[in-house]
Amino acid sequence: MPYIIVKLAMAQPLTALKLQQLIRGVTEVMEHTLRKKRHLVAVTVEYLPPDQWFVAEQAISTQTAFIQAYIMAGTNTETEKTQAILELYRLLTTLLGLVEKASYIVLTEISASDWGYAGQTQAQRYLASQYLTNDKYQFYIQRAHALQRAEIDALFLKLANLVKRVVRFCTVDFFTKMFADRSSSAKRVKSV
Numbered sequence: 509m510p511y512i513i514v515k516l517a518m519a520q521p522l523t524a525l526k527l528q529q530l531i532r533g534v535t536e537v538m539e540h541t542l543r544k545k546r547h548l549v550a551v552t553v554e555y556l557p558p559d560q561w562f563v564a565e566q567a568i569s570t571q572t573a574f575i576q577a578y579i580m581a582g583t584n585t586e587t588e589k590t591q592a593i594l595e596l597y598r599l600l601t602t603l604l605g606l607v608e609k610a611s612y613i614v615l616t617e618i619s620a621s622d623w624g625y626a627g628q629t630q631a632q633r634y635l636a637s638q639y640l641t642n643d644k645y646q647f648y649i650q651r652a653h654a655l656q657r658a659e660i661d662a663l664f665l666k667l668a669n670l671v672k673r674v675v676r677f678c679t680v681d682f683f684t685k686m687f688a689d690r691s692s693s694a695k696r697v698k699s700v
Contacts, residue, residue, distance in 0.1 A: 572608035
C-alpha cells in the first residue's frame with residue numbers, strides 16, 4: 509500500500525492525458541516492480557513554479573521532479589528498489605523530456621507498526637489476516653517464551669550434568685593417582 513507524492517516544477521501543468529500517463533506509470537512500477545497491490549497504490553501530484561525550486565542556490569532552468577514513494581519496510585529487495593528508481597526516472601524523462609539531473613526519486617520505508625490503513629497498523633492487519641486475534645497473539649507470544657525458558661532449563665541441566673561428570677572424573681583420577689603413589693611408596697619402604 510504505497511503512497512507516492514510526485515512534485516513537478518514546470519512552467520505549465522501536464523495535460524490531462526500526460527497526467528493520466530504519469531499516474532498509470534507510477535502505479536505500474538509499484539505493482540510490477542515492487543509487487544504492490546494495484547488497488548492500494550495512492551498517488552498525488554503537486555505543481556511548483558520553477559522559480560521556487562532551487563539547485564545549488566540557483567532557480568532551475570529546466571523542468572524537474574521529485575518523487576517520494578512510501579513503502580512498507582522489508583518488503584522489497586535492493587535490486588527491486590534500484591529497478592523501481594530507474595523505471596520512475598525513465599517515466600519522468602519520457603513524459604517530461606529533459607529534466608534537471610537533480611530530479612530525485614526517494615523510496616522511504618515505513619515499519620509495519622508505523623503505517624496505518626483503515627484505522628489499523630499494517631502489523632495489526634497482518635495478524636488479523638493470519639486469523640490471530642490479540643488474545644491468540646498473546647497466547648503464542650507466551651507459548652514462545654515458555655518454550656524458550658524450557659530450552660534454557662534443558663541447557664542448564666545438560667551443563668550441570670557435564671560439570672558433575674568432569675568433577676567425578678577429576679576426583680576419581682586424583683584419588684586413583686594418590687592411592688597409586690601411596691602404594692608404590694609403601695612398596696619401596698618394604699623393599700628397603
